Amino acid sequence: MKNAIEVRKLCKNYKGFQLKDVDIILPKGMIMGFIGENGAGKTTTIKAMLNIIHTDGGEVKIFGMNVKENEKKIKEDIGVVLDDSFLSEYFNVIDVNQFMKHMYNNWDEELYFKYVDRFQLDKKKKVKEYSSGMKMKLKIAVALSHHPKLLILDEPTSGLDPVARNEILDIFQDFIQDEEHSIFVSSHITSDLEHIADYITFINDGKIVFTETRDKLLETYGIVKCSEEDFKKIDKKDFIKYKKNRYEYEILIDNKVEFQKKYHVEIIDKPTIENIMLIYIKGEK
């Protein structure tokens, strides 16, 4: 088994929104960041991957097994964090433990309370009294406490402050110290993924725009800034998209070095994932 996740030609039709031929391959041992604006199809993709919603075509394999045929077996080995809470608001962390014991064969009580302590979750308070950061940490503690091999998380860092987000990134990197472990994480806070994700998959309007390694994306992509006059000299096939701003043109390129050899432009900025996403969504060709 080489890949933790294999999604091929996944389709889902809603009125007014379509997930179209989504392909995602996450090699074992790696972290994939799944990015896109709100409404691009991130959550739909994740729910379809987990067989939570009905799909209209395509196939999802996790650990090499078809999800529809092996759902129960697969779910023992994945830790999931979704936006909609599956925990009763009236539970405290101790109730959660009692409940989860019956949900998972591998539930590890000791590990769970270790995370509860590490995240400083108040044992007396009910879930509904928790801040959003606390709730998220509780969900992550739950997701980790049955020894999963794969974590699938939908927006785990949204609504958290930088310190808490940082802690969560630490947990992710601890988790993949075991090379059998993998993480698929969606986020619109792209800076979180910029450092630690091995792969970035970008979805826009229900379609996958690209999957690239973090290194390729941040080291070979670039953003050229130039005047209209210079922009006109550039061959259309040498860039991905451009954005015309009030005082300058921003041009997204995916081959910094060759571009510079050909055009000798003055400014090629190092991109951030956010820049790349913005020009893809807002730019023209």
Place this chain on the structure above:
Amino acid sequence: MDIIISNSSNTPIYEQIKEQIKNKIISNELKTGELLPSIRTLARDLRISVITTKNAYEELEREGYVETIPAKGTYVSNKNIELIREEQLQKVEHLIDTAVSVAKISNISKQEIQDMVDIIYGED
């Protein structure tokens, strides 16, 4: 062992790691046979992706500075001390070549350059 990564540098991160480890091997701070941190540990400790550290180690291996023994780890290799010396020698030759060219243009004599080398090398 210090490895210092700049996120704003134009040098790719894998290359920054590669160069820093390479320099430590050349200067003998990392000795032949020494075990390097695992790809995953290094990625965690530097807060970077696994593929990035993997790339750095693969390049070091290709250039003969380290070798990876499956299931054991990556070690500083001993095979290429000669090669490293050769590479460094070429670098020195290239720099001297530049120095001599500059000297010739400005009428600085061979003796003056040799004196300079004596002083600079001696001080070291």
